Amino acid sequence: MNPFVYHNPTQLIFGRGQLSMLKEKAEQLGQTVLLVYGGGSIKRSGLYEKVVSLLQEAGCRVLELSGVEPNPRLSTVKKGIELCRQEGVNWILAVGGGSVIDAAKAVAVGVPYEGDVWDFYTRKALATEALPLGTILTLAATGSEMNRGSVVTNWDTKEKHGASTTFPAFSILDPENTFSVPRDQTIYGISDIMSHVFEQYFTHTPEVPLQTRFAESILKTVVENADRVLANPDDYDARANILYCGTMALNGTLPVGVETDWATHSIEHAVSAVYDIPHGGGLAIIFPKWMRYVYRENVARFVRFAVEVWNVDPSGKTDDEVALEGIAATEAFFARIGAPTRLADYEIDDQHLQLMAEKATPFGPIGSFKKLSSEDVAQILRMSL
Amino acid sequence: MNPFVYHNPTQLIFGRGQLSMLKEKAEQLGQTVLLVYGGGSIKRSGLYEKVVSLLQEAGCRVLELSGVEPNPRLSTVKKGIELCRQEGVNWILAVGGGSVIDAAKAVAVGVPYEGDVWDFYTRKALATEALPLGTILTLAATGSEMNRGSVVTNWDTKEKHGASTTFPAFSILDPENTFSVPRDQTIYGISDIMSHVFEQYFTHTPEVPLQTRFAESILKTVVENADRVLANPDDYDARANILYCGTMALNGTLPVGVETDWATHSIEHAVSAVYDIPHGGGLAIIFPKWMRYVYRENVARFVRFAVEVWNVDPSGKTDDEVALEGIAATEAFFARIGAPTRLADYEIDDQHLQLMAEKATPFGPIGSFKKLSSEDVAQILRMSL
Known part of the structure; x- marks a missing residue:
């Protein structure tokens, strides 16, 4: 810590x-x-x-x-x-x-x-x-x-x-x-909250077990309440649980003593600045691609993520397989709740890809889990097309 | 919530x-x-x-x-x-x-x-x-x-x-x-922290999944770091993890939206007021007895406690059995780290038992998981002798 x-x-x-x-x-x-x-x-x-x-x-x-x-x-x-x-x-x-x-x-x-x-x-x-x-x-x-x-x-x-x-x-x-929040905004909110946790969860800082468990607690609670609010927008308890998760995800509790990342947010901000797409939609598209691009930097962290958050059964599998199963579960969750999965869903092609990559890195490389240059960002954006 | x-x-x-x-x-x-x-x-x-x-x-x-x-x-x-x-x-x-x-x-x-x-x-x-x-x-x-x-x-x-x-x-x-904290004080501290979580974890309030998981996160982190600090009092990371758990256990995060209990603290305060024993020692003795006395008020909560915190395997067991196994695991943990387990460890007998039961309930019944009269408190104290 x-x-x-x-x-x-x-x-x-x-x-x-x-x-x-x-x-x-x-x-x-x-x-x-x-x-x-x-x-x-x-x-x-x-x-x-x-x-x-x-x-x-x-x-x-x-x-x-x-x-x-x-x-x-x-x-x-x-x-x-x-x-x-x-x-x-x-x-x-x-x-x-x-x-x-x-x-x-x-x-x-x-x-x-x-x-x-x-x-x-x-x-x-x-x-x-x-x-x-x-x-x-x-x-x-x-x-x-x-x-x-x-x-x-x-x-x-x-x-x-x-x-x-x-x-x-x-x-x-x-x-x-929040009962009257439209379905798409509700989905973007869920994606935004989970992305905030991801930014603070994927870290190399050792010995942060409580911060790690708090992050997993928020992810599990959001996942188990997501279907409820989408099925019944007036479900007070489900809305309350997600609302409270949203606050705890970004009120300074998770990152104490932890080196956090935030590269994916920079990438999404660059996309939104060029195309004005919803922030939560952009994050749902980009985050799983970021995960695939960086997970080898700390496979153990992604194994833990897969097992704790997505209940992936690790028995008989390599760490790489477990980690990738967790990433696939993240993608599957976003797809299941109806979040966009590709930049093409917003009719974004590779036309301004370099521009976005530059805009995401205005002060130099971004992130800490893996330092990303504008070339890395371009690669992640290409994976997201 | x-x-x-x-x-x-x-x-x-x-x-x-x-x-x-x-x-x-x-x-x-x-x-x-x-x-x-x-x-x-x-x-x-x-x-x-x-x-x-x-x-x-x-x-x-x-x-x-x-x-x-x-x-x-x-x-x-x-x-x-x-x-x-x-x-x-x-x-x-x-x-x-x-x-x-x-x-x-x-x-x-x-x-x-x-x-x-x-x-x-x-x-x-x-x-x-x-x-x-x-x-x-x-x-x-x-x-x-x-x-x-x-x-x-x-x-x-x-x-x-x-x-x-x-x-x-x-x-x-x-x-x-905290490196120089003596072994007994370290043990009392661990018992105190866990007891604070217990007071806020055992509740009838429905739909508090994040608060529940945060509480379990603290308990699991304390348990996994307890042996480390006792084996090596200068283990910075283990001390840091327990120190941070102690703060998070009682800084207002856990009880938001939750009806909390605090009866056991009142009982311990009454014991300490008569015998001047260490607060953490008293809690380690009394809490498992309180658990046995009240668990039937909400067996499901104690089943969850057993499974999530103590990794009790519930398969093929009744809820009652799982709940009691969790309580036994709590007792076994306190015994293993060297906490006192009976009031007799402090040479306390039944001489002032009624006085303590009265002192624990000066403003009427205490607690919320199960409302305890002075007779209930006397019973829990008797179980603790």
């Missing part, structure tokens, strides 16, 4: 009916709030009305930044920053999925920063100040509700980058708010 | 060499610090000198509250409160195990409180203010380094109670600081 520092001050408010706590939070955080949301699904579900009414009961003046995109855009973030500065906004409330929260985080750190907020994403500056941020999560996927990460896309430069921004002060997670 | 609120602001600073971060922390927290420690083992190990030197480098004036007892006493806490008030102490640094940290927490919340600090422990008042507290943990056991719990004993009334006090602002955990 490597030395580490863990700190996560976000208050997680989870379960049916917990939205009512918003009023008390609003009373503490200040009079003028910027409400950030996406394409209007929260209006159709009735959540928008409930939120606004609680904010008004708390005496808040409510400004809005709506229409945040699935891959949130820098231009939208800048609109939000401008609005906050003009109107003297005290705090921000994001209502939606990871994209909405990521955009809200960018606004929160952008307001007190004198330079260009994109500096945080290009590693030119580190965010140290932020407006207070609360979130109401409507989609189990990114884990953004309980971490300081934010991913934003700059369409002028076709770049999609992550930055360390600010922790939400609180996040309200009611599984009922 | 039940609705829940999770919030844990403690910064966990873990690993070899992390003590050096103390200087920066001290510079932030103020000039006058109360150093709280126990019987002097930190002087023998050299840790005391390192800590004082870092505090002095940070420009701190260092006052001391030493001699904190294994079951920390209210009288000691009051001495600390007095000292803080007289000397205008800005913050508190606890260096030691759970007892030292618990005493320091009591001092931290006692200083700004006008009434008697014992009020927090008798549920007459709730702590809302505290001096900032840092900890340097030297013993894997109580989890006090990352929660707001504190247990204090009042020897005037022979009562031992827990209270919700304050989270440490930071806790520094270097596994090397």
Whole structure:
């Protein structure tokens, strides 16, 4: 286990009916709030009305930044920053999925920063100040509700980058708010959560048995609840289990003392930056190919993965066979729940393959399980076509 | 899964060499610090000198509250409160195990409180203010380094109670600081950690698969590292794994959305309040007897425990047999690592059995897996003689 520092001050408010706590939070955080949301699904579900009414009961003046995109855009973030500065906004409330929260985080750190907020994403500056941020999560996927990460896309430069921004002060997670998530978004969320775990599970760091078991626990719980939510989108317990897994997958618990990878996320960000495909869809396609490309770096880890997560019976098989059976089980799972399996599913061919490979490695080789050059990335993308 | 609120602001600073971060922390927290420690083992190990030197480098004036007892006493806490008030102490640094940290927490919340600090422990008042507290943990056991719990004993009334006090602002955990922990304390720590998990694992709350797997993960990791630390007390990785398990066992992660029990802790506190035996020793004795007394309330949970944690093969056996085999495996494990197995090991007979049963249930029945009256407690104590 490597030395580490863990700190996560976000208050997680989870379960049916917990939205009512918003009023008390609003009373503490200040009079003028910027409400950030996406394409209007929260209006159709009735959540928008409930939120606004609680904010008004708390005496808040409510400004809005709506229409945040699935891959949130820098231009939208800048609109939000401008609005906050003009109107003297005290705090921000994001209502939606990871994209909405990521955009809200960018606004929160952008307001007190004198330079260009994109500096945080290009590693030119580190965010140290932020407006207070609360979130109401409507989609189990990114884990953004309980971490300081934010991913934003700059369409002028076709770049999609992550930055360390600010922790939400609180996040309200009611599984009922995820009942209306469409089937494809539910699938992408499952793929996203599992991919987050993969990034932190495939490591060479020895002596991290608890972190390893926690990661496997999340994977097993997601797998056993995936069919349930897809068969019955209103299954409260199945939605709750997946929602909680999504938070635990990326709130800093898994990577403590562990060297993590994150190459596949960089590759997917490059694909999304060029083609604007859903993040979770891209991950479901690319991750099994990454696994095949790198598993020989630590076959034992992949053997463990196969046996613990996919119940592969290792008896009478070579380590290589067991490892490959685990990877095949991962692919089969994604296919079974209806996730895309090839870039061709999004009509992506090899036309911009080199461009994507370059975009995935803007600061040099990526990953740690196996360091990947742009040539390696091109190879993985070719396997994904 | 039940609705829940999770919030844990403690910064966990873990690993070899992390003590050096103390200087920066001290510079932030103020000039006058109360150093709280126990019987002097930190002087023998050299840790005391390192800590004082870092505090002095940070420009701190260092006052001391030493001699904190294994079951920390209210009288000691009051001495600390007095000292803080007289000397205008800005913050508190606890260096030691759970007892030292618990005493320091009591001092931290006692200083700004006008009434008697014992009020927090008798549920007459709730702590809302505290001096900032840092900890340097030297013993894997109580989890006090990352929660707001504190247990204090009042020897005037022979009562031992827990209270919700304050989270440490930071806790520094270097596994090397646990190398010198004596064999018996190491064993008690292991028993304490496992008992914390048991209290949160045996539940009737349905649909908590991730919490369940996390609990099993901690138990399996402690079990597989116990023999290693006992065979080689300087095994860094084994010490690190157990240390990290101790923190995760009681930092609020396991009980989210779960109805927990805690009856066995109440019973042990009653025994310790009358006989001043080591907490971990008492738990190793009482927990398996509690299991035998209650397992029929939810045999399926005990079957799962047997299979997942102790690798009991269930084939061809009744649920009752599998459950009992898991309980026997728990007893066998405690016996194997050298923990006490009967109250007689501490020369405790049935003389004060009724008194202890009454003291364990001062506010009425305890526990939730099975509600235990003082008669039930007496029965469990009788099984433990």
